[in-house]
Amino acid sequence: MYRYDQYDQAIVDARVEEFRDQAARRLAGQMTEDQFKPLRLKNGLYLQLHAYMLRIAIPYGTLNSRQLRMLGHIARTYDRGYGHFTTRQNIQYHWIKLQDAPDILAELATVEMHAIQTSGESIRNISADQYAGAAADEICDPRPWAELIRQATTFHPEFSYLPRKFKIALIASPTDRAALRWHDLALRIVRNEAGEEGFEVFAGGGMGRTPFIAYPIRAFCPAEQIFSYIQAVLRVWNSHARRDNIHKQRMKILVHDLGHEEFTRQVEETFAHMLTLGTDFPRAEYERIAAYFTPPPFETGLPEEIDRADPEFALWVDRQTAAHKAPGYAIVNVSLKRVGGIGGDITADQMDIVADLAERYSFDDIRVSHAQNLVLPHVRKQDLHAVWQALDAAGLADVNLDLVTDIIACPGLDYCTLANARSIPIAQKIAQRFADIDRQLELGELKIKISGCINACGHHHAGHIGILGVDRKGTENYQLLLGGSGAEDTSLGKITGPGFDEDGIVDAVEKTTDVYLRERQDGERFLDTYRRIGVEPFKEAIYG
Amino acid sequence: MAEDIIRFRDDEPHEEPAVSLDAFLDQSDATAVRIEAGEDPQQLIPHLARLALIEVDFPRFRDGRGYSSARILREAGYTGELRASGDVLVDQMLFMRRCGFDSFAPDAPIDRAVLDATLARYDYVYQTATDAAVPVWKLRHG
Numbered sequence: 001m002y003r004y005d006q007y008d009q010a011i012v013d014a015r016v017e018e019f020r021d022q023a024a025r026r027l028a029g030q031m032t033e034d035q036f037k038p039l040r041l042k043n044g045l046y047l048q049l050h051a052y053m054l055r056i057a058i059p060y061g062t063l064n065s066r067q068l069r070m071l072g073h074i075a076r077t078y079d080r081g082y083g084h085f086t087t088r089q090n091i092q093y094h095w096i097k098l099q100d101a102p103d104i105l106a107e108l109a110t111v112e113m114h115a116i117q118t119s120g121e122s123i124r125n126i127s128a129d130q131y132a133g134a135a136a137d138e139i140c141d142p143r144p145w146a147e148l149i150r151q152a153t154t155f156h157p158e159f160s161y162l163p164r165k166f167k168i169a170l171i172a173s174p175t176d177r178a179a180l181r182w183h184d185l186a187l188r189i190v191r192n193e194a195g196e197e198g199f200e201v202f203a204g205g206g207m208g209r210t211p212f213i214a215y216p217i218r219a220f221c222p223a224e225q226i227f228s229y230i231q232a233v234l235r236v237w238n239s240h241a242r243r244d245n246i247h248k249q250r251m252k253i254l255v256h257d258l259g260h261e262e263f264t265r266q267v268e269e270t271f272a273h274m275l276t277l278g279t280d281f282p283r284a285e286y287e288r289i290a291a292y293f294t295p296p297p298f299e300t301g302l303p304e305e306i307d308r309a310d311p312e313f314a315l316w317v318d319r320q321t322a323a324h325k326a327p328g329y330a331i332v333n334v335s336l337k338r339v340g341g342i343g344g345d346i347t348a349d350q351m352d353i354v355a356d357l358a359e360r361y362s363f364d365d366i367r368v369s370h371a372q373n374l375v376l377p378h379v380r381k382q383d384l385h386a387v388w389q390a391l392d393a394a395g396l397a398d399v400n401l402d403l404v405t406d407i408i409a410c411p412g413l414d415y416c417t418l419a420n421a422r423s424i425p426i427a428q429k430i431a432q433r434f435a436d437i438d439r440q441l442e443l444g445e446l447k448i449k450i451s452g453c454i455n456a457c458g459h460h461h462a463g464h465i466g467i468l469g470v471d472r473k474g475t476e477n478y479q480l481l482l483g484g485s486g487a488e489d490t491s492l493g494k495i496t497g498p499g500f501d502e503d504g505i506v507d508a509v510e511k512t513t514d515v516y517l518r519e520r521q522d523g524e525r526f527l528d529t530y531r532r533i534g535v536e537p538f539k540e541a542i543y544g
Numbered sequence: 545m546a547e548d549i550i551r552f553r554d555d556e557p558h559e560e561p562a563v564s565l566d567a568f569l570d571q572s573d574a575t576a577v578r579i580e581a582g583e584d585p586q587q588l589i590p591h592l593a594r595l596a597l598i599e600v601d602f603p604r605f606r607d608g609r610g611y612s613s614a615r616i617l618r619e620a621g622y623t624g625e626l627r628a629s630g631d632v633l634v635d636q637m638l639f640m641r642r643c644g645f646d647s648f649a650p651d652a653p654i655d656r657a658v659l660d661a662t663l664a665r666y667d668y669v670y671q672t673a674t675d676a677a678v679p680v681w682k683l684r685h686g
Contacts, residue, residue, distance in 0.1 A: 014665050151671075152670060157611065159611075160608070162608055235612050277672070285685060
């Protein structure tokens with residue numbers, strides 16, 4: 001993985017001192033809370049219901065064991081012994097004191113980590129495929145470009161007071177594991193007819209109260225011009241976005257209001273100008289970064305066979321591992337979705353155990369997925385049993401990847417000032433209803449996503465089954481959506497009808513799955529059946 | 545008034561008061577203009593040679609349109625005084641400098657010691673902007 005040189009370290013160290021100074025000036029009354037707020041948000045510090053939340057960047061979802069142990073140390077020392085991995089592959093802590101924040105940032109800087117631009121109206125941490133560098137289907141490892149873009153967009157002087165947040169995602173596979181087109185700017189590495197690498201570009205995606213799937217705005221941007229292109233997109237948006245209504249300031253609204261043809265025309269005109277300025281990073285810089293991402297020294301001649309004598313282990317192998325590009329290796333998915341737990345939460349002790357396993361069995365490499373699970377990307381098949389046993393002992397060997405209990409839920413009203421309804425208890429009730437593993441496997445791939453308000457942090461628009469919590473005359477009410485997708489077949493879920501109370505929504509989900517089991521044809525996932533038969537049979541079962 | 549303006553230029557302050565963009569586009573002899581957030585700085589590009597002062601207003605410090613306006617003007621070759629006015633706060637001035645502002649007329653006084661520390665804090669930057677700072681990729685590769 002990428003390692004800081006003296007320049008990266010100096011920049012992050014200066015940032016720690018800058019924030020220490022800003023926090024001191026705030027505490028001394030030299031600036032107002034209104035003036036301080038964007039500064040702390042740019043350091044990931046967000047005021048929630050009970051305390052400050054600190055969101056730490058995990059660039060493109062990649063960690064080493066030293067970093068994960070530091071995250072455990074922070075959980076123990078400054079929080080309540082656990083952390084929460086987010087849908088943008090970051091980690092956040094929910095019980096932080098403002099006066100501790102500068103020290104936490106200083107500790108992070110010792111392991112080449114930071115909280116820069118993890119909140120606020122800035123270019124956020126770039127997200128990427130959690131299987132990068134391991135996936136059997138990728139055309140290249142997207143992380144060198146992700147790191148280049150990370151540097152190019154860190155402390156960008158023109159684009160640090162944007163109309164709203166700006167999220168970038170990057171993948172290099174036909175399979176989309178990163179909810180690509182739900183981002184403001186979505187980049188997919190492709191090759192042109194000459195075999196050169198470049199970017200297919202989509203713009204204007206986003207969830208929230210006005211969901212849009214990003215439009216394709218360029219089929220091929222030469223790889224070395226991507227920074228000019230990103231700056232062109234940002235300049236058009238920064239110059240022309242509305243600034244009068246916070247709900248209308250995301251780039252998706254501008255793309256929609258102008259029309260994507262006109263938006264694209266303005267971007268192209270600005271891009272032509274940007275190319276004349278010489279701001280793109282040279283090939284040599286890409287190559288310097290890429291050298292950090294050379295594949296680990298995979299052994300050859302390893303056995304492919306896995307001893308499946310233990311049925312529990314075989315079940316885990318079948319569900320939680322994925323094809324690796326190197327023979328004899330597998331990608332291991334570590335579930336953070338224990339039934340009855342809080343999705344994405346992990347204790348400090350569990351972090352240490354995953355760090356140990358990564359060091360011993362996965363070339364010191366750990367990934368975070370947008371579905372809030374962890375990944376050990378490079379495990380020898382002959383080591384799978386040992387890894388499984390260690391995970392099992394730590395309460396991390398649940399079998400539910402992409403199954404009905406692998407639910408994405410936002411923190412909701414239990415933590416968040418914006419929420420209208422609780423999310424976590426709904427996720428827990430659904431998981432308990434479907435806890436039986438045979439039933440989960442029978443239902444197959446089924447992605448449930450739950451948000452506690454229309455800001456959609458729980459990705460409800462992109463759930464095969466989505467749930468949106470709203471406030472209805474002072475009581476929590478849950479709307480059901482069907483047919484969304486955050487994968488390569490991206491689609492927007494549709495609301496079925498009137499909402500339900502807390503128990504009613506769990507029943508509605510169950511009735512929905514009953515229709516699927518009744519109607520499905522050979523090999524169909526829930527989503528396939530829904531798309532074939534439409535919403536009516538589901539509505540009949542739910543409301544009939 | 546003039547003593548409240550923080551300048552990073554060696555020439556004498558321009559005496560003529562800035563006129564609005566509409567007024568400037570209507571009268572051929574003005575040499576100082578003020579653009580409000582949301583006004584298109586590209587309208588000034590045909591007239592840059594005769595401008596000595598362009599003032600860019602920040603109605604709220606979180607309104608970042610002025611950063612793009614500054615760069616658009618500098619990238620078009622403007623070398624005169626470029627002044628950020630309005631809700632200009634010390635913690636935003638480093639990025640304003642990097643975008644080409646060399647003069648500041650803040651609504652509230654700026655603590656000069658804090659400003660000096662803020663502008664000197666970062667030894668390195670990641671990207672080329674409209675100032676003389678050399679990006680780290682250039683330092684890495686000579």
